[in-house]
Amino acid sequence: xxxxxxxxxxLRLVRNRPMATARRPAVNRGSRPAPRPPEGTPPPxxxxxxxxxxxxxxxxxxxxxxxxxxxxxxxxxEAAARAAAALGLSPQEVRSDWDRARLIGLxxxxxxxxxxxxxxxxxxxxxxxxxxxxxALLDAWSLACPAPATAEPTAxxxxxxxxxxxxxxxxxxxxxxxxxxxxDMLRQRVAELRTERxxxxxxxxxAREPANGAESAHDAEDAATLEGLLDWAxxxxxxxxxxxxxxxxxxxxxxxxSAADGAEGDRREAVLTAxxxxxxxxxxxxxxxxxxxxxxxxxxxxxxxxxxCAGLTPGPARAEYRAWLAARPVGSAVTxxxxxxxxxxxxxxxxxFEALRVVGxxxxxxxxxxxxxxxxxxxxxxxxAEHEGADPDDALDALTRxxxxxxxxxxxxxxxDHGESPLLVRHLESAVQGTVPALLEEVRAVGHxxxxxxxxALAAAHPDPALAKAxxxxxxxxxxxxx
Numbered sequence: 001x002x003x004x005x006x007x008x009x010x011l012r013l014v015r016n017r018p019m020a021t022a023r024r025p026a027v028n029r030g031s032r033p034a035p036r037p038p039e040g041t042p043p044p045x046x047x048x049x050x051x052x053x054x055x056x057x058x059x060x061x062x063x064x065x066x067x068x069x070x071x072x073x074x075x076x077x078e079a080a081a082r083a084a085a086a087l088g089l090s091p092q093e094v095r096s097d098w099d100r101a102r103l104i105g106l107x108x109x110x111x112x113x114x115x116x117x118x119x120x121x122x123x124x125x126x127x128x129x130x131x132x133x134x135x136a137l138l139d140a141w142s143l144a145c146p147a148p149a150t151a152e153p154t155a156x157x158x159x160x161x162x163x164x165x166x167x168x169x170x171x172x173x174x175x176x177x178x179x180x181x182x183x184d185m186l187r188q189r190v191a192e193l194r195t196e197r198x199x200x201x202x203x204x205x206x207a208r209e210p211a212n213g214a215e216s217a218h219d220a221e222d223a224a225t226l227e228g229l230l231d232w233a234x235x236x237x238x239x240x241x242x243x244x245x246x247x248x249x250x251x252x253x254x255x256x257x258s259a260a261d262g263a264e265g266d267r268r269e270a271v272l273t274a275x276x277x278x279x280x281x282x283x284x285x286x287x288x289x290x291x292x293x294x295x296x297x298x299x300x301x302x303x304x305x306x307x308x309c310a311g312l313t314p315g316p317a318r319a320e321y322r323a324w325l326a327a328r329p330v331g332s333a334v335t336x337x338x339x340x341x342x343x344x345x346x347x348x349x350x351x352x353f354e355a356l357r358v359v360g361x362x363x364x365x366x367x368x369x370x371x372x373x374x375x376x377x378x379x380x381x382x383x384x385a386e387h388e389g390a391d392p393d394d395a396l397d398a399l400t401r402x403x404x405x406x407x408x409x410x411x412x413x414x415x416x417d418h419g420e421s422p423l424l425v426r427h428l429e430s431a432v433q434g435t436v437p438a439l440l441e442e443v444r445a446v447g448h449x450x451x452x453x454x455x456x457a458l459a460a461a462h463p464d465p466a467l468a469k470a471x472x473x474x475x476x477x478x479x480x481x482x483x
Contacts (some may be wrong), residue, residue, distance in 0.1 A: 038174065041278050048127035050275055051134040054241040055104065057097035059123060060087055062106035066116040096144075100240075103140045104133040105361050108388055118389045135279050136361055137240050139330055145236035151229060159229040161329050162189035163237075164283075167272070170243065171280040176269040178248060183230050190226060234270055242276035245269070286323035298327050302336035303343065306351040310418065314354075321355040330362045338366055341376055346414035346450070353379040357386070378407035402446055405431075405439075409448040416457035424461045436467060440474040451478050 042050070052059075064083050075083075075098050080091045087094065101107045105119040122129040137144060141163075147156040166182050166189075237243050248269040272280065287298060297305045297320050305324050309317045325333050334356065341352035356363045367383050370376045378399055385398035396404060408431050415424045431439045443451060455475035459468045 037278060037281055041281070042274050044127050044131065047275055047278055048130040050273075051130050051241070052123070054275075055100065055134070055137075057089070057093065058100040058104055058106055059120070061094060061097040062101045062116060062120050065101070065107050065114050066120070068114075100137060100144055103137050103144060103361065105136060106133070132360075134241070134275065135282075138237075138242050138276070138279055140362060141236045141240050141242070142233075145232075145239050147229070147232055151232070152225070155225055155229060158190045158193050159186065159226070159233055161193060162186055163233055165189050166233075167237075167242070167276070167280045168284060170270060170272045171277055171284065176246070176248065176271040179230070179234075179245070179266050179268045179270060182234075182270060183227060186226055186230055187223070237276070241273055242279070243270050243272050246271070283326040286319070286326045297324055300324075301340075302333070302352070302355075303340040303345075303348055306337075306340055306348045306355065309351060310347060317351075317354065318358055321358040325355070325359060330359065334359060334363045334366045337363075338370060338376070341379065342373070345417070346410045347418050349375070349379060349410065350414060353383055356383060361387070374406075375410075378403045378410070382407075401442070405442045405446045406448055408439075409443055409446060409451055409454055412454040412458065413448075413450040416454055422461070424458055425463070428458075436470065440470065444474055444478050451475075 041047075061083060064086055068079075075095060077091070080094045080098075083089070083094045083098075084091045089097070098107075102109070105117045106123070107114050107120070108117045119129050119133050123133075142156075142160045162185075166185060169182070169185060170177055234243070234245050238245055245268055248267045297308045300308060302324075305320070309320045312320065337352045337355050337359075341349045343349070356367060364384070364387060367380050367387075371380045371384075373380075381398045381403065382395045385395040386392055390398065399407065408427075411430075412424060412427055415427055428436075428439075440455075443455070448454075452475050455471050455478065459471040459475065462468045462471065
């Protein structure tokens, strides 16, 4: 005779983090030959050697911070002086190297102190870690070399957003490009950005057009501003090792001097370094791969892109995330992903934080800013724990029992919405509680808005009649507000 008493079924305790998403079989995307870098690109080992050679200062300051056994999170004047004395540098050089070490991931801030990042441990033996660190620095070039204090913030933001197009021109040109040509393209791109965000009706704009003299003066001032900011961007990109600026031939291309009035007579030209050429090629290749995908994810907003990746296995999904991120500024991409995570779809929440793992260090401030949001807190804490060097198998230790239970319910909601019944039953194994009654008790107490739906779906899916009955009873108690 079958017992009608709910069984005290033991759940296997697993160290793995709970499933963030319900995975469906990967879409058959067809084969595509592995792309080859442009002719003349050095092999990865040589690219990594060049990256290491350009970042010796950042590595030295990271080792100094490690030897300090908890250097202050913000480099004080006293700490900068100690580092300068120890390394034989000026305090200004120390601060520059410190900022680069943070951007690369050689050092990490935690609880008000600085400690070595995982990338520092792998620096001398892992070429891919070095190249990823250098690309992170390239992505953050405007932070590594801040804009002049007198520059207008909106103009700076426009130039930062336009720089990827300038880098693409340099890469596709496969050679030096006159500064006048870059300035002309910068003006066009900035004009496009201003048109995209302009909300003033055309009639109103024409009604208040300034006099010709005032308009000419404004245009001249704007041209001078862009020319100065282009010089800043080129200097910054040169300082991180992405390009070089040099004097061009006196008999340059016809019309080069007139391409941009402010650059008339400027014979300088810019050319990508081997590292810069390789990095821009990688980003363009990612964009091309995404553009060829059936879902067309590169053109989609974050939520639609994540839905398009829901059917992929982790490897192809990460490739899609990288391509989507490569096509837009990091800051706005991170904001889009977090907004998508705030929605009602738990599947998108998990996928959004997987995409933020691909972003890496540039996403850290935004992730820390949402730690206090209840629906995002467990995901953010896991992200931060892994970012700070915790093994993914141990990252759950960063969560309280209540937070882990909330995450279990949220993941179960994603499975019930997008997965299959057997997957929901197997999800029981990832619970931190040791028994089904203990799990049900804590699930009822955690207050997740999808608790009732999750328990009902679990009861319908589970093959054990006694356990299913206990789960249905718990769902009814939550629904009616009972104990």
